Every structure is written in structure tokens, then in C-alpha cells.
Amino acid sequence: AQSVTQLDSHVSVSEGTPVLLRCNYSSSYSPSLFWYVQHPNKGLQLLLKYTSAATLVKGINGFEAEFKKSETSFHLTKPSAHMSDAAEYFCVVSDFNTGGFKTIFGAGTRLFVKA
């Protein structure tokens, strides 16, 4: 069975410092993994995705994530936070099996960026 655990419900960083948002998953198959960002009262925007190619994935706005199969992790990082990064971030796992894709969302991590 699939599951996604975002280890922190809130993360607070200062502008210009690194960001780390943690995500662990479980999957019975070879999953696709995604990070989405949601700004207040907006829909979800794809930041990046892992689809069994390179394990280090680069996304938009300077974000990266590394797929570590041995640790079943897909943590999201950014070297230097910007005020505009303050938002809710969702880790998502999607499995393709005989029934088609099954997609599970994590509970989300709210990122606060202090000036």
C-alpha cells in the first residue's frame, strides 16, 4: 500500500538560509514522486517530479529533491530561501499498476520565511 509522510507540519527559516522539507514514502511498485506548492487561495503548482530517471531532480524556483530508495525519502531542498517561497508544500506519490495511477498526498508542510 502507498503512503506519504511529511515529517514537519511547519518549517520556519530566515530569508537567505537553506530550506529542507522532509518526505518519506512507501510504495509497492516503482513510484513517481512529486512536490507541489500551494500559495494561499490558489491551486497546486508542480515544483518538480521524479519518474525513475535521475535521482537528483531539479525543479522551478531553485528547488531540488533527491530520491533515495534505500531511505524511501524524497526531501525537498533549496539553498537560499526567498520571501516568495512562503507557502504550503505537498509531497505526492503516484503508482502505476494494473488499475491505473493511484495518487496519495502528504498532509503538507507550511514554510514560513522570516525577513
Place this chain on the structure above:
Amino acid sequence: DTGVSQNPRHKITKRGQNVTFRCDPISEHNRLYWYRQTLGQGPEFLTYFQNEAQLEKSRLLSDRFSAERPKGSFSTLEIQRTEQGDSAMYLCASRLRGGRANTGELFFGEGSRLTVL
């Protein structure tokens, strides 16, 4: 490509009234999903369509909720006899049918926020 479009973006209604939301997916996407998101939570799956067929419904989708996709293009989500607990953001997403070449990425609309007074 205009992306996934939802309307209305905001709806305020009194308890007991019916409301309907519309979703226009990306034109070549044959799968369409509805999610509900309450404050501080991640999106929760409600239902999905492959073309015009509704293939799965969550237990969250009570009898007061009905979704349709009559021609396999746009979809509507109707809530009858609204309750205050229905207040949430209703998100629509679309994607191509699953296959090895498909990554499973969902494309989301901006959502329709419902407030039930």
C-alpha cells in the same frame, strides 16, 4: 493550452442551498479528478472520471454530492442541501490516461472555494 479552469472561484451560500462547480480540464486529458481540501489539510480524493465514465468514488462523497462528465470533456460537481461542514476548497485536476509513458502528473485548477453560512 489554457490549463485546467474552474468556476466559480468563490461561492458563498446559505445552509440548505444547492451549489454547482464546473471544471474544464486540459483538452487532451481523458482523466479528471475532484479533490476536497479543508483548511490546513492536504487534498482528499473525491472521485475521478475516465472520459465520461465515473470510475471511482471516495467514501467522502456522500449522497448529497454528485459529479458528472456527460461528454467526457467538462465536469460538474453538485452539492445538494449544503451543510457548514461542506465549506472547503474543491480542486479539479486532469491528466492523461495511465500508461508506461505517463508519469502520473496531475494538473490542477485554481480551485473553487465554498463557504456555507
